[in-house]
Amino acid sequence: MTKDGTITTRKITDEEAQACASESIHVIGSIQPHGFQFVLDPETFTIVQHSENTIELINQYLKQRTPFPEAYPILHTSIFDWLALADNDVLTKLVHNQTNKIDLAEHSIISSSCWECVAHLAQGWPSLEFIPTSEEISSSVRLISQMHGLVDVMRSAETEQGLFETITRQFQQYTRFDRVMMYRFLPDWSGEVISEAVSDQEEIKFIGLRFPSADIPQQARDLYAKNKVRVFANVDAEPSRLTPAKLPNGQPLDQSYTLLRNMSDMHRMYLKNMGVKATLTLSILVKGKLWGLVVFHNNTPKTPPNHVVAELKLTCDLFSEILSSYLIPSIEMIDLTHLVAAKECIEHTFNEAKQQLITQSVFELSLKTIQQVLKYDYIGIVSGDYCYVLANGEFKELGEATISAINTLFDGVDEHHYKSHTLHAKHEPIPGLMEMVGIYVRRSTVPSDFCVFFGKNEVVKSIKWGGVPNTVNIVIKGGERKLEPRSSFALWREHVKGRSDHWESQVGQIMDSFFNCARDFVTVKSNELLLEQLEHSAYFDALTHLANRSFLKSYIDDLNFNPKNPGQKVSVLFIDLDNFKDVNDFMGHETGDRILQTVASRLKACSRPDDLVVRLGGDEFVIVVTHDANIDLISMAEKVVHSVGEPVFDHEYTVVITPSVGVISAFVKDLDFNELLKRADIAMYTAKNKGKNSYHIFDKKDQDAFNKKAILTLDLRKYVSSPEMELHFQPQFNFDKQLTGAEALARWDHPTFGYISPEVFIQVAEMNNLIKPLSMKIIATACKHFVTWRQHKLSAEFDTLSINISPSLLLDKSFEASLLNILNDYRVPPAKVRLEITESIFMQNHELAIAKLQSLRDRGFTISLDDFGTGFSSLNYLWKLPIDEIKIDKSFISNMTQDESLLTMVESIIDLCKKLNLEVVAEGVEDKAEFNILKGLGCDTCQGYYLSKPVPNQEFISQNITHDQST
Numbered sequence: 001m002t003k004d005g006t007i008t009t010r011k012i013t014d015e016e017a018q019a020c021a022s023e024s025i026h027v028i029g030s031i032q033p034h035g036f037q038f039v040l041d042p043e044t045f046t047i048v049q050h051s052e053n054t055i056e057l058i059n060q061y062l063k064q065r066t067p068f069p070e071a072y073p074i075l076h077t078s079i080f081d082w083l084a085l086a087d088n089d090v091l092t093k094l095v096h097n098q099t100n101k102i103d104l105a106e107h108s109i110i111s112s113s114c115w116e117c118v119a120h121l122a123q124g125w126p127s128l129e130f131i132p133t134s135e136e137i138s139s140s141v142r143l144i145s146q147m148h149g150l151v152d153v154m155r156s157a158e159t160e161q162g163l164f165e166t167i168t169r170q171f172q173q174y175t176r177f178d179r180v181m182m183y184r185f186l187p188d189w190s191g192e193v194i195s196e197a198v199s200d201q202e203e204i205k206f207i208g209l210r211f212p213s214a215d216i217p218q219q220a221r222d223l224y225a226k227n228k229v230r231v232f233a234n235v236d237a238e239p240s241r242l243t244p245a246k247l248p249n250g251q252p253l254d255q256s257y258t259l260l261r262n263m264s265d266m267h268r269m270y271l272k273n274m275g276v277k278a279t280l281t282l283s284i285l286v287k288g289k290l291w292g293l294v295v296f297h298n299n300t301p302k303t304p305p306n307h308v309v310a311e312l313k314l315t316c317d318l319f320s321e322i323l324s325s326y327l328i329p330s331i332e333m334i335d336l337t338h339l340v341a342a343k344e345c346i347e348h349t350f351n352e353a354k355q356q357l358i359t360q361s362v363f364e365l366s367l368k369t370i371q372q373v374l375k376y377d378y379i380g381i382v383s384g385d386y387c388y389v390l391a392n393g394e395f396k397e398l399g400e401a402t403i404s405a406i407n408t409l410f411d412g413v414d415e416h417h418y419k420s421h422t423l424h425a426k427h428e429p430i431p432g433l434m435e436m437v438g439i440y441v442r443r444s445t446v447p448s449d450f451c452v453f454f455g456k457n458e459v460v461k462s463i464k465w466g467g468v469p470n471t472v473n474i475v476i477k478g479g480e481r482k483l484e485p486r487s488s489f490a491l492w493r494e495h496v497k498g499r500s501d502h503w504e505s506q507v508g509q510i511m512d513s514f515f516n517c518a519r520d521f522v523t524v525k526s527n528e529l530l531l532e533q534l535e536h537s538a539y540f541d542a543l544t545h546l547a548n549r550s551f552l553k554s555y556i557d558d559l560n561f562n563p564k565n566p567g568q569k570v571s572v573l574f575i576d577l578d579n580f581k582d583v584n585d586f587m588g589h590e591t592g593d594r595i596l597q598t599v600a601s602r603l604k605a606c607s608r609p610d611d612l613v614v615r616l617g618g619d620e621f622v623i624v625v626t627h628d629a630n631i632d633l634i635s636m637a638e639k640v641v642h643s644v645g646e647p648v649f650d651h652e653y654t655v656v657i658t659p660s661v662g663v664i665s666a667f668v669k670d671l672d673f674n675e676l677l678k679r680a681d682i683a684m685y686t687a688k689n690k691g692k693n694s695y696h697i698f699d700k701k702d703q704d705a706f707n708k709k710a711i712l713t714l715d716l717r718k719y720v721s722s723p724e725m726e727l728h729f730q731p732q733f734n735f736d737k738q739l740t741g742a743e744a745l746a747r748w749d750h751p752t753f754g755y756i757s758p759e760v761f762i763q764v765a766e767m768n769n770l771i772k773p774l775s776m777k778i779i780a781t782a783c784k785h786f787v788t789w790r791q792h793k794l795s796a797e798f799d800t801l802s803i804n805i806s807p808s809l810l811l812d813k814s815f816e817a818s819l820l821n822i823l824n825d826y827r828v829p830p831a832k833v834r835l836e837i838t839e840s841i842f843m844q845n846h847e848l849a850i851a852k853l854q855s856l857r858d859r860g861f862t863i864s865l866d867d868f869g870t871g872f873s874s875l876n877y878l879w880k881l882p883i884d885e886i887k888i889d890k891s892f893i894s895n896m897t898q899d900e901s902l903l904t905m906v907e908s909i910i911d912l913c914k915k916l917n918l919e920v921v922a923e924g925v926e927d928k929a930e931f932n933i934l935k936g937l938g939c940d941t942c943q944g945y946y947l948s949k950p951v952p953n954q955e956f957i958s959q960n961i962t963h964d965q966s967t
């Protein structure tokens with residue numbers, strides 16, 4: 001434990017610093033004893049409070065008068081008993097925060113020859129202070145008379161430093177204080193002695209020294225800003241108390257503007273420790289803010305007369321004026337020029353950047369350009385999950401760790417700004433930016449993941465402090481512990497690390513500009529990206545990444561309006577995939593999608609780079625060829641047919657998808673988008689009609705055919721939904737000419753076009769999604785008639801009703817169920833129904849077709865393979881198919897009498913069928929010769945005009961009715 005009377009010096013703690021800062025600056029209720037004070041009633045001007053030293057001081061300076069007794073009554077006397085005033089009104093004109101000089105008469109008790117009087121209004125109470133005039137100074141050359149010269153000196157000072165030194169020197173010479181120092185506040189409110197002048201006995205010792213902000217704490221600075229003059233005449237003198245302690249209203253006197261106000265013990269101690277006995281302090285305010293102080297120190301007590309103080313104050317005001325009108329503006333002008341240049345550079349750079357795509361290099365270039373003007377060691381932009389920084393000239397892209405570290409800076413501080421030049425004192429270094437010790441960061445709420453920052457490197461500084469800063473002495477006296485200001489002001493050098501330079505005053509404005517421009521840039525760019533994506537999705541097909549219909553339209557529209565030359569041609573290849581619906585239906589959409597993608601890339605490969613490949617939708621594609629030279633469209637179309645028709649290997653499937661291609665070539669100016677596409681479409685349909693897997697070049701005749709087909713489509717829809725469906729039946733016989741079955745053949749007598757071949761309208765139905773309703777209606781009609789035949793007792797051999805089934809219908813998921821429903825409705829057993837299918841069904845999806853057929857056979861249906869011998873027939877795989885019957889195509893039958901090889905063919909088909917236990921039907925038998933040959937070859941069934949044409953139901957019944965009706 002420290003013994004009484006010992007002094008320990010140590011670093012001040014935060015709490016102590018806080019306590020120091022909140023300690024009152026002056027001691028209320030007393031004044032310095034080198035002058036005295038009267039407080040008056042504002043109405044009667046009688047004295048309501050005065051300092052206790054009044055009589056003593058007056059007696060001290062009294063000339064040729066009897067001294068007052070010690071206890072001479074002062075309270076309640078009129079002020080006019082004490083002073084003779086030239087102008088009595090002067091007391092009514094006092095204002096609160098302004099110190100007025102009151103002229104005293106020579107002959108009054110308080111005489112002008114001894115006293116100077118200053119007055120102000122303290123919260124409504126007139127307060128008069130009396131300070132003795134000093135022979136010494138009043139006799140010297142008046143500063144005010146030198147003002148002219150002084151102003152010239154100040155104005156002509158070439159440097160700031162020169163000006164400071166001049167002022168300090170002049171002040172010292174004028175006041176003869178032992179030491180005059182000019183003290184300037186730094187941004188952290190520590191202060192630095194910037195000039196110093198001393199009397200002959202003294203040495204310059206404080207210039208360049210720093211004093212910690214605690215030396216002049218906040219409340220002292222506030223007071224300095226309010227009251228520009230502060231006199232401390234004798235550090236050792238006991239203060240004189242005011243009596244009574246309170247004003248008549250019960251409040252203590254407000255002493256903020258009291259010139260004689262008493263200093264706090266801490267301050268008194270501080271000065272004592274410095275060896276100072278008297279001080280005078282003048283504030284220098286620039287634009288209402290405390291800029292610095294002029295501090296006068298004397299080694300002996302010293303009371304500067306008030307007029308001197310007033311003159312000094314005036315000079316200081318003038319100096320402040322000069323500072324604010326010359327020096328500060330010139331400093332500010334440099335700042336302003338920098339600010340304007342910085343803002344211009346930032347705006348310009350980001351405007352330029354906006355013209356470009358948002359890429360890393362745009363950030364790099366922009367930051368580098370801006371850095372050249374801003375000169376910050378670090379400039380960074382954080383947006384979303386990227387962070388671009390120019391760090392000491394090096395461009396970096398930083399990520400998550402950096403971003404979250406920057407965001408933690410905002411904890412508990414201002415939501416939008418964080419500024420520090422001692423970043424490492426409070427936070428961990430920022431990952432990726434470890435050297436950065438100063439940061440000024442601003443973040444936005446919208447978008448919330450955006451922020452920008454400037455950073456500074458460490459600057460190691462050597463600071464000369466006037467004594468070890470922020471130290472206190474702990475004095476133990478009488479068992480009581482007391483803090484006292486440090487007693488040593490010896491130079492103490494500190495090397496300050498971990499700090500950057502302070503942030504300049506204009507950094508806020510530069511930050512605002514950078515923040516706004518960068519945010520604008522990032523938002524505009526990300527909006528653009530979004531727009532681009534939107535635009536892309538509006539114009540491009542997501543599946544194949546080809547342009548879509550909208551794009552095609554605007555492309556053609558553009559060509560229409562801006563042809564390169566009047567004779568510019570455009571060619572369009574319209575590509576539709578044959579039977580693509582089946583792929584989707586039976587292999588699933590995923591396979592379908594993959595096939596479409598393959599087709600898209602094949603089409604791309606078939607076209608030249610400047611041709612446009614479009615997916616119109618579904619399985620329709622378009623290639624637009626714009627060129628002036630004649631292109632070989634035919635070979636291009638052939639290439640497309642060939643290339644798209646190549647097998648596609650998709651997982652376990654090998655799929656062959658063939659295209660039908662319509663080609664149209666026209667002058668750009670002649671056809672608009674709709675017309676061009678319509679004609680290409682017609683050409684494509686013509687290609688389809690020719691048997692698919694081919695191309696067709698548009699012809700005027702196609703248009704008529706197409707028009708007819710278009711009408712048919714419309715009318716077929718009506719026909720399908722009409723109650724009556726026409727149907728013909730063609731009987732089948734064995735070679736004893738007994739009726740064994742009948743084939744139902746669809747018929748449509750069109751109101752305008754007349755008889756339409758089922759081959760035509762069945763195809764129209766297939767293309768228009770009408771095949772299922774149409775087929776179901778045919779099947780139902782056939783069943784309806786079939787039932788009536790029984791009542792009419794047709795041939796005893798009559799076994800089956802044959803119905804043609806389109807491949808797409810067979811592969812339809814619900815076909816079997818629908819079929820069974822109809823049969824059930826008419827009570828027709830499946831065993832009586834023979835389904836005629838064609839081989840093409842096995843080409844599309846072999847496995848599935850077999851499964852479907854197998855399932856139908858399991859239900860009791862029999863299956864007939866129609867048109868056998870055409871297309872892809874191969875005798876080799878016949879045995880693998882789940883069928884019951886083969887129908888030899890009529891093209892074999894009608895030509896076999898002329899063509900030996902065909903006859904051989906028919907012969908071997910029949911032989912094979914016998915071996916495989918398949919029934920054989922010959923269709924299209926038109927004459928007796930053919931009938932006899934087939935009979936000789938052992939064919940089972942005969943169908944053809946020779947025996948009967950297809951006939952309406954009524955006729956079929958009457959033709960085949962058995963006439964021996966025994967029952």
Ligand code: C2E
Pocket residue numbers: 730744745746747757758759762778803804805806836866867890923924925926943944945946949950
């Ligand atoms: P298909 O299944 O091969 O039908 C036989 C075709 O040969 C019928 O033509 C028939 O009238 C015709 N024909 C019969 N005997 C002879 C003959 O001795 N000489 C000649 N030259 N032709 C003969 P149709 O009625 O014009 O039918 C044509 C095609 O339309 C059918 O060929 C079939 O593929 C299709 N079709 C007819 N009705 C339907 C139906 O209800 N559903 C489906 N999916 N297709 C049908």
Ligand code: CA
Pocket residue numbers: 743804836866
């Ligand atoms: Ca048939």
Ligand code: CA
Pocket residue numbers: 866867887889890923
């Ligand atoms: Ca046939």
